[in-house]
Amino acid sequence: MDPMSRFSVVPSGDESPGGPARPVTLEQLLRRAATGDETAFAELYDAVSSRLFGLVRRVVRDPAQSEEVTQEVFLEIWRHSARFDPSKGAALSWMLTIAHRKAVDRVRSAEAARHRDEGYGASNQDVTHDSTAEAVVERLDAERVHRALETLTPVQRQALELAYLSGYTHTEVATMLDLPLGTAKTRIRDGLIRLRDTLGVTL
């Protein structure tokens, strides 16, 4: 499978349809999963599990809970695969949204709060990059996002990271960054708009 298509969040105008061995897209795998095709779902799992688990673990932090949440996320994707609408966004974005929401729900529930921040090391401690072309593509994608983040103001970037990657509410973000009440939501929105425009995200 072409790693480019696997990891492109943006439904691509630039995927070359004439390229050699046109890869199976996530959208196609989802459609097959919707018919009960477990093999397609396994392929989907292999393609996106690092993206989904990585995001969940960044938000949830506790490894055991992250695993639990990720399992719930995949079940959710399986069950709702027939209801994904490609006209409303890319498949990866849809799956990440499910993962993010479940992760945030988990950390905001009372019993999870106790365990948060325990047993968490560096955010990239077990990224299992191998030396394939895929890893190179991932690194290039990451560099592209890093560069886009650099176009944000420091406050926009911090607000966005605390909200998305750490799962805090905009009110909590305002307190943490010592911003006047009500301005964190504006920073988050402005930061996202900048990110979107810099990355050229289109629907």
Add this chain to the structure above:
Amino acid sequence: MSEDIHALSGAYAVDALDDVERARFERHLAGCTACQAEVESLVAAASELSVLTEAAPPASLRAKVLAEIATVRPLPPLTAPQHESVDEDVTSSTPPEPVQAPAATGAPATQVEHADDLTERRRSRSTRGLARGWRVVVAAATVAVLAIGGFTVWKQIDKDPSRAIADQVLAAPDATRYGQRLAGGATATVVRSNSLHKAVIVTSGMSQPPSGKVFQLWLQDATGHMTSAGLMPGGGDQVVVLSGDASHSKGAGITVEPDGGSDQPTSDPVAFIAFA
């Protein structure tokens, strides 16, 4: 107020709203195409950040996931005139949007899903999602469905007085919140406006009441007497107007009652929220 609520689109796209704000924003979103387009694009932009956090899950997870899905039937696609829902009559007074899954996520689906969802909801403590419905306890609610960012927001179109009241209470300048966390990670927040004499309860992650039972809402007066404030659906996330004048109440409670409700609470409250 709409200027203000429009500004929540970014925080909504990254799940950074609290339950009450999200309830308000989703009500706004259902009728604001500008916000829908913006939310879709911001959700896509936020998704790009996940490239920075990639981490392979433990190898054992793959087998667990594949074993689990093998025992679960994928939900059927939703097709346009969708009348399966027990609670809502899904019709639309506007040109019908392409109807899509309520729920891309856990419980959101509450509003249209059926028995086969119960299992999952019971298993999953945190059942809620982007798309949520207002399974408001009111007859003849008219509902339209919009698909947003791969998710669906349910929209009750006018004719539903309770929706209008809930919107007014949530947006009232004197709206005051009283919240409580329930067992299992669910939350219940009462928003009261004394100028409107009304209170609205916003719940998140609630389980279903036991079979043959219902959740009933109560308002408590200064003497400690409880007056029924109506029934509340279980499951997922709800926004329900408490019936009666709440302006002098001292608190609100939720109890589990036999089907149809009771005149007086017959069980200890699963939640009691004091207005203090």
